[in-house]
Amino acid sequence: xxxxxxxxxxxxxxxxxxxxxxxxxxxxxxxxxxxxxxxxxxxxxxxxxxxxxxxxxxxxxxxxxxxxxxxxxxxxxxxxxxxxxxxxxxxxxxxxxxxxxxxxxxxxxxxx
Amino acid sequence: xxxxxxxxxxxxxxxxxxxxxxxxxxxxxxxxxxxxxxxxxxxxxxxxxxxxxxxxxxxxxxxxxxxxxxxxxxxxxxxxxxxxxxxxxxxxxxxxxxxxxxxxxxxxxxx
Numbered sequence: 001x002x003x004x005x006x007x008x009x010x011x012x013x014x015x016x017x018x019x020x021x022x023x024x025x026x027x028x029x030x031x032x033x034x035x036x037x038x039x040x041x042x043x044x045x046x047x048x049x050x051x052x053x054x055x056x057x058x059x060x061x062x063x064x065x066x067x068x069x070x071x072x073x074x075x076x077x078x079x080x081x082x083x084x085x086x087x088x089x090x091x092x093x094x095x096x097x098x099x100x101x102x103x104x105x106x107x108x109x110x111x112x
Numbered sequence: 113x114x115x116x117x118x119x120x121x122x123x124x125x126x127x128x129x130x131x132x133x134x135x136x137x138x139x140x141x142x143x144x145x146x147x148x149x150x151x152x153x154x155x156x157x158x159x160x161x162x163x164x165x166x167x168x169x170x171x172x173x174x175x176x177x178x179x180x181x182x183x184x185x186x187x188x189x190x191x192x193x194x195x196x197x198x199x200x201x202x203x204x205x206x207x208x209x210x211x212x213x214x215x216x217x218x219x220x221x222x223x
Contacts, residue, residue, distance in 0.1 A: 034211055043202060043214040044156065089156060096144065096208045104155045 006103030023090035030092040114140040118215035131190040135203030145186040146204040
């Protein structure tokens with residue numbers, strides 16, 4: 001069946017450095033790729049999403065890139081700050097939100 | 113934009129007791145509604161989703177059930193809780209093609 005693999009499971013970076021989280025998906029029909037951030041004990045919150053007709057999208061320090069040929073998409077966070085520490089989930093869908101396939105999550109640790 | 117109300121925030125229940133978690137949505141009509149569960153330190157597992165009143169799709173066979181008695185109300189139930197039912201239960205809402213948004217969740221501990 002459809003699958004989304006997310007790497008790494010844990011990422012530790014120095015404050016101010018960049019962080020990159022990568023997801024690969026199996027269903028070539030997938031056309032929607034959101035990223036969610038979940039702080040400890042809180043709900044996941046959408047931070048950025050991209051559709052398959054776009055190769056890259058940026059929002060301040062956050063960017064997502066999509067490579068449809070290779071079937072992978074990545075989250076890039078620049079100039080990391082302590083408040084970026086959280087678990088990040090990627091997902092992929094070929095249709096509606098109830099068809100979202102989720103990655104297992106990446107715990108991002110920002111070292112001071 | 114929609115607001116998702118979910119309660120209670122935390123719940124401690126003994127094994128074998130019933131469960132009822134309620135979720136209501138404001139600010140939109142005819143939303144798609146979802147129940148997710150997240151075990152401690154784990155990922156997001158879709159339990160149920162609903163595209164309309166009385167329409168429920170189950171993603172994982174288990175001792176839980178869901179109902180949607182009104183357009184903006186989604187209820188998660190169990191007749192007898194198991195220890196393995198412990199987790200963080202999240203109600204979510206979407207109006208396609210807009211993104212999925214989560215409620216604040218209920219942390220359930222079954223003892």
